[in-house]
Amino acid sequence: MIDLLGIGILILFGALFAMSEISIAASRKIKLRVMADEGDTKAAAVLRLQEQPGSFFAMIQIALNAIAILGGIIGEQTLTPYTSKLVALVYSGPMAEQISFLLSFLAITSLFILFADLLPKRIAMIMPEAVAAKVVGLMNIITYALTPLVMFFNSITNLVLRIFKMPMVREDVVTTEDIVAMMDAGAEHGSLQQQEYQLLGNVFELEGRTLPTAMTTRDAIVYFDIKDDSETISAKILEHPHNNFLVCDGHLDRVVGSVESKQILRQLLKGESAHLKDSMIQTELFYLPETLTLSEALNEFKTAMQPFAIVVNEYAMIVGLVTLKDLMSSFMGDLVTIHGEEQIVQRDANSWLVDGVTPIVDLMKLLDVDVFPNDNQYETLAGFLIYTLKRLPKRTDYVVHDGYKFEAIDVDGIRVEQLLVTRLNEVTVVTTDDTKLVS
CATH class of the missing domain: 1.20.5 (Single alpha-helices involved in coiled-coils or other helix-helix interfaces)
Known part of the structure; x- marks a missing residue:
């Protein structure tokens, strides 16, 4: 009876060490840090143990191997008499002793596998952080108690790792x-x-998109000319109620400064004519290169504390204008829908009307297309069409890619205003002619 109790105690300790090993190894550092920040000292202890796990795992292996050896010795002595009696009921030949030993071996092994290994490890895998937090204190005490043996085996392990030039500790880099x-x-x-x-x-x-995917393009910028009269200024504000307007001298590439529309509205409310005074014009402007990613642009806005930025290319030519609102909308996506500004309008289940300046990344998400060919060469859907055709598109020119047909249906001069995107039911053969390209 005492031997059976001893087996039960060994199984319990085996389960404890198995749960400890798996839970501490499988615990996620992110969740442990959250628990530690909320004041859980045990979670902090698990984090410290994960940073230097050598001594812990040495102790675990010493304990598990000792339990396995003791379990085999005690189990054979304890169960063999019982299995001998069972075998004697059906067989009493020369192999009875060997059969009894085999049955006792299988029984004790099964008990340890099930209750000291599989079940505790399954539990530890299901809720690793909770289990690790409960056992970490006891494991530290046992590790300290076995310090001589732990240091011996741990030093040998470290020596082997150094010989093979392998890392000594785990580096958890969250990608x-x-x-x-x-x-x-x-x-x-x-x-x-x-x-x-x-x-x-x-x-x-935000790291994969550049400013041209979020900015107002050059041809859509509304600005005041320094020579505009009151009627022209008022008409522009009524038609385009922006907070800020650029002030230029003749054309967009000769920017004088910017003006807040509320200053002009203040003139109108006082019954005065709308006019641009030097004191109203802010001459310090905020410029950003078009090669910046949206994430980098957000950081620049945070430093500059400006409501908008002028986007320029490598030749110092103005190519667009971007506001903080534009950047915020770029990652808010469909969560914020501004009426009248939709770039993609779904016609039916298999076709969409798409603005030419729609970023390619937005089309990739909508259509579930993994990649566009050489997508580092363009930013917009119109750019994709131009790049693929190798010329400026005309109406009805189209490209087929990944089961979708991209057709130009509205071309204003050299600008592709709108395209029709259609899902094709059949695979189209790749062909080329004078006006159409299918790829």
Whole structure:
């Protein structure tokens, strides 16, 4: 009876050490840090143990091997008499002793595998942080108690690792791919709502998108000429109610400064004519190169504390204008819909009307297209069409890519205003002619 109790105690200790090993190894540092920040000292202890796990794992292996050896010795002595009696009921030949030993071996092994290994490890894998926080204190005490043996085996292990030039500690570097994988798992499980998932995904895209995907393009910039009369100024404000306007001398490439529309409205409310005075014009302007990513642009806005920036290319030519609102909208996506500014309008289940300046990354998400050819050469859908055709498109020119047809339906001079994107039901053969290219 005492031997059976001893086996039970060994199984319990085996389960404890197995749970400790798996839970501390599988605990996620991100979740542990959150728990530690909330005042959980045990979570902080697990983090410290993960940073230097050598002594802990040495202790675990010493304990598990000792339990396995003791379990085999005690188990054979304890169960063999019982298995001998069972075997004697059906067989009493020369192999009875060997059969009894085999049955006792299988029984004790099965007990240890099931209750000291599989079940505790499954539990530890299901909730690693919670289990690790409960056992870390006891494991530190046992590690300290076995310090001589732990130091001996740990030093030999470290020596082998140095010989083979392998890292001594684990480096937990959380990459973008890791976070995206966690987001996907959260969305699939339902713990992350669709809007939250979309917003987080858009934030990660800030590093992959440049300013031209969010800015107002050069031809759409509304500005005041220094010589504009009251009627012209008033008409521009009524038609384009922006907060700030550029002030130029003759054309857009001769920028004088900027003016807030409320200063002109103040003149009108006083019954005066709208006119541009030197005291109203802000001459210090904020410029950004078009090669900046949206993330870099946000950082620049944070430093400059300006409401908008003029976007210039490498030749110092103005190519667009971007506001902080534009950058915020770029990662808010569909969560904020501004009426009248939709760049993509769905006609039916298989076709969309798309503005030519729509960023390619937005089309990739909408159509679930993984890649566009040489997408580092252009930013917009119109740019994709021009790049693929190798010329300026005309109406009805189209490109087929990845099961979708991209057709120019509205071309104003050299500007592709609008395209029709259609999902094709059949695979189209790649052909080329004078006016159409299918790729």
